Amino acid sequence: MKIAISGAGVAGPALAHWLHRSGHEPTLIERAPHFRTGGYVIDFWGVGYRVAQLMGIEAAIREAGYQVQSIRSVGPDNQVRASVGVDAFRRATGAGFTSLPRGDLAATIYATIEDDVETIFGDSITAINEHPDGVNVSFAQAKSRDFDLVIGADGLHSNVRRLTFGPESDVEHYLGCRVAACVVETYRPRDDLVYVTYSEPGRSIGRFTLRGDRTLFLFVFRSSHAADPGNVEARKEILRREYGAAGWECPHILTALDGVDDLYFDVVSQIRLDRWSRGRTALVGDAAACVSLLAGEGTGLAMTEAYVLAGELACARGDYRRAFDAYETRLRHFVEAKQGAAQKYLPVFATQTRLGIWFRNLAMRTMNFRPLAELLLTRSVRDDFELPNYPTMST
Numbered sequence: 001m002k003i004a005i006s007g008a009g010v011a012g013p014a015l016a017h018w019l020h021r022s023g024h025e026p027t028l029i030e031r032a033p034h035f036r037t038g039g040y041v042i043d044f045w046g047v048g049y050r051v052a053q054l055m056g057i058e059a060a061i062r063e064a065g066y067q068v069q070s071i072r073s074v075g076p077d078n079q080v081r082a083s084v085g086v087d088a089f090r091r092a093t094g095a096g097f098t099s100l101p102r103g104d105l106a107a108t109i110y111a112t113i114e115d116d117v118e119t120i121f122g123d124s125i126t127a128i129n130e131h132p133d134g135v136n137v138s139f140a141q142a143k144s145r146d147f148d149l150v151i152g153a154d155g156l157h158s159n160v161r162r163l164t165f166g167p168e169s170d171v172e173h174y175l176g177c178r179v180a181a182c183v184v185e186t187y188r189p190r191d192d193l194v195y196v197t198y199s200e201p202g203r204s205i206g207r208f209t210l211r212g213d214r215t216l217f218l219f220v221f222r223s224s225h226a227a228d229p230g231n232v233e234a235r236k237e238i239l240r241r242e243y244g245a246a247g248w249e250c251p252h253i254l255t256a257l258d259g260v261d262d263l264y265f266d267v268v269s270q271i272r273l274d275r276w277s278r279g280r281t282a283l284v285g286d287a288a289a290c291v292s293l294l295a296g297e298g299t300g301l302a303m304t305e306a307y308v309l310a311g312e313l314a315c316a317r318g319d320y321r322r323a324f325d326a327y328e329t330r331l332r333h334f335v336e337a338k339q340g341a342a343q344k345y346l347p348v349f350a351t352q353t354r355l356g357i358w359f360r361n362l363a364m365r366t367m368n369f370r371p372l373a374e375l376l377l378t379r380s381v382r383d384d385f386e387l388p389n390y391p392t393m394s395t
Contacts, residue, residue, distance in 0.1 A: 001318065004029060004137050004147040006125050007154035010102065011285030011302035013110040015153055016117045017055060018310030022393045027147070028119040029139070031154075035110060035121070039103035040181035040264060040293075041066070041208055041216055047385050048300020049096045051307045058096065060108045065098035068208075069193040073361050076198075076247035082361035084368055101210075102299060109303075125150070128163050128281060135280045149320055150281045153306070156269060158287035164278050175343065177268040177350050178226070179293055180219040180239055184256045187215040198248040199357050204349050205243065205250060217253060219243070220268070220294070220349040228265055235265040268292050268346075270339050276332075277324035284309055289335045294349050295342030304387070305331060311390035334385045 001024050005012045008030035016026040044052075044061065052058055073082040090097045120142065127138035128150055138144040152160025162168060190209045197206035203221035210216055221242045229235055236257050243250045257263075271290040276283050285302030292298070309327045316323035351357045366372060 001025070001148035001313075001320075002134075002146075003027070003149045003151060004125070004135075004145075005151045005153050006158075006160045007152065007285075007287070008032075008035060008106070008110065008119060008121075009153070009155060009285070009302075010106045010109065010299050011287070011306050012151075012153035013106060013113060014051070014055075014303045014306035015151060015284055015310055017109060017113050018307055018393055019313070020113055020117055022310060022314040022390075024310075024313070026117050028117060029123055029125060030119065030121050031124045031159075033122040035107060037103040037107045038101050038183060038262075040101070040218060041099050041210075042102045042105070042299050043068075043097070043099050043296050044105065044299060045097040046297065046300050047387055048297075048303040050387055051300075051303040053096070054307070055109070055112060057108050057112065060111075061100065061105060062096075062098055064104045064108060065100035066193060066208075066210075068099045068195060071195045071197070071364070072191070073364060074196060074198050074248065078248065082364035084364045088367065088370060101216075105299065124159055125163065128160070130279050148280070151309070152281065152283045152287040153285050153302075155286045156266065156271065156290045158271075158283065160281065161271075161273075161283055161287050164281045164283075165273065171271050171273050173270045173272055174225045175268045175270065175292055175294075175346055176222055177220055177294070177346065178223045178238075179264075179266055179268055180235065181217065181264040182257070182260045182262065183210065183214050183216050184253075184260060186213050187253075187256055190215065198246075198250075199351055199360075200246055201353050201357070202350060203242060203246065204351075205246070205248075205253065207249075207253075222350050222352065225267060228267075232261060232263045235263045236260070238265075266293070268294055270342070272339070276328045280320060282309065282324050282327070289332075289339065291335070291339045291342045294345050295338065296345070297338055297342075301335060301338060304385070305335075307390075307393075308388060311388055311393055314390055314392040330388065331385075337384070 003026045005026055006029050008028045019026040068086050070083055070085050075081050123139050123141040126140050129136045134146050134148045135150050136146050152158045192209050195208050206218045208216045240254055270292050276288040284305045308330055312323040312326040
């Protein structure tokens, strides 16, 4: 089948990989003018990591990644309030674990299909019209084309979802925070392989050193829901307003923003839909069921969903309705459980009181007690999902 996939982040290229591997003809459509690497750093483990192993990209991911040693919470004077090693987390996952920029993972996946799958950059879908034999897709730039199926893999603010299911506001569940991330050149100090975080009531900021004398910053702050201002300078002004009176290195960090021309900025939200498909259109990844950036598992879930959707399409032998139903039946309970768990992570990043910050730091310190850490982490990070085996995609 000819399948249009909107979005060339993680879910889109992963789906294209498996569809191509099982004999379909996927076409990726990406609004950005070129493929983007970098971005905020994600922790990658669990069932998504297993999918990466099946794709044959584990070695490339580990080479691009960072083996974080510890997470450190500091006070205004940079004194360590709590620190916890990451080894217990690695043991608890029961499989591989690494941290890497999300865009670098996406690029690694894309490299497996770059020479085999058509990709249209700098364009987007503007209309989806079903007819008896398929779907006619209109584009902002290119001429309309016919496909058998359309898949929305275009993230939290999915255009395909809007065209097929209606306004984002109908399915978005805002969790009360906004998030920003950027990379700064030659920032000092540097703490290699340590994620350093500073919190005040309602806001936190973290930094992590990257190769090439770069430092990644992650801002999370409580806020009423508001639209992205759209341009980098307006985003910077919001951060200056939110962090202008904050302690620690915040004045230095805000000054460093002057040299930043690429600033990620978004809401912390979930997407909850009654169905992940309608007619010949289906959704995957954050477009279908975003768990939120703070959950730390959206990327792995996107890869898992892509694998299962492609596998069910292969098994259904052209019966897309059957495939879409099987895809959702296999994954919905697992994904909804992840969404429920994700809401519990919010106080870790944007604790609302100083007492709450104190208790969070206490909890971090207790995680250095190995038996307790392994007991708690094993329960919380092990994925309760058995990855299906699809023989048609095993070669």
